[in-house]
């Protein structure tokens with residue numbers, strides 16, 4: 650009832666752990682892999698990256714604002730850590746780099762991956778993420794070089810802060826197997842006592858409930874123009890959100906910030922989605938993009 654096929658990967662349900670939420674430890678991925686359809690790792694680059702100093706994550710009313718700054722172990726160390734992944738579900742390794750060759754080299758470190766996600770959208774890291782993803786020519790080259798380096802599915806993670814449909818089309822033309830929409834959206838908070846920005850990096854990316862309608866519209870727009878699968882991400886906190894994203898055109902969805910509020914969110918979403926589908930006697934796959942038919 651909940652099984653889906655995503656670019657050749659068979660997922661037992663469409664619920665995927667979003668990148669970065671649980672840090673860079675295999676033990677956290679193993680815990681979520683007991684229920685999730687697939688898990689995405691925290692984004693990794695070739696070299697160790699310290700990221701920004703604290704405070705770098707802020708719990709805000711309608712979600713989270715973070716400027717972790719793509720902190721990560723080196724690809725070599727992360728590959729070693731991932732040997733502890735118990736393969737409870739497909740593993741998608743998220744990669745970041747500034748040049749096409751960086752992405753190609755990264756692929757070689759992760760024979761353990763079932764698929765790759767390209768971080769072309771982190772809004773708070775200089776010369777990485779969004780700064781790379783906003784350049785259509787560079788995006789095309791990155792997708793092409795990664796596709797030439799692996800036979801595994803490659804998903805490009807996009808941002809609200811770009812012409813998302815234009816970049817989505819570039820990814821499709823370069824033979825990406827799917828796009829992920831969206832990463833966090835730029836924002837900030839100011840401490841009224843110290844009268845300074847709260848985050849050490851001044852601004853960061855907003856995730857959680859606040860961005861859900863924005864992410865949903867990005868999925869909607871991409872579905873109208875693209876033929877490759879779309880993975881919806883942004884502000885999903887309950888089963889109704891999941892259904893909305895799928896009706897808008899997502900084949901699967903990623904869950905991130907909601908884990909900060911409920912460690913059992915995957916299990917409870919599965920139960921609720923099964924009840925919903927039982928009422929209509931339908932499979933989840935048949936709901937994809939249905940809202941466009943009205």
Ligand SMILES: Cc1cc2nc3c(=O)[nH]c(=O)nc-3n(C[C@H](O)[C@H](O)[C@H](O)COP(=O)(O)O)c2cc1C
Pocket residue numbers: 667668669670691692706713715717719743768771806831832833855856857858860882883884885903904905906907
């Ligand atoms: C603390 C934190 C760290 C994140 N790290 C990454 C990352 O390393 N790579 C990435 O592509 N997205 C990263 N994200 C973005 C999420 O994967 C996701 O796109 C975003 O949070 C929106 O989904 P949500 O509203 O369900 O959290 C991070 C988000 C948070 C809150």
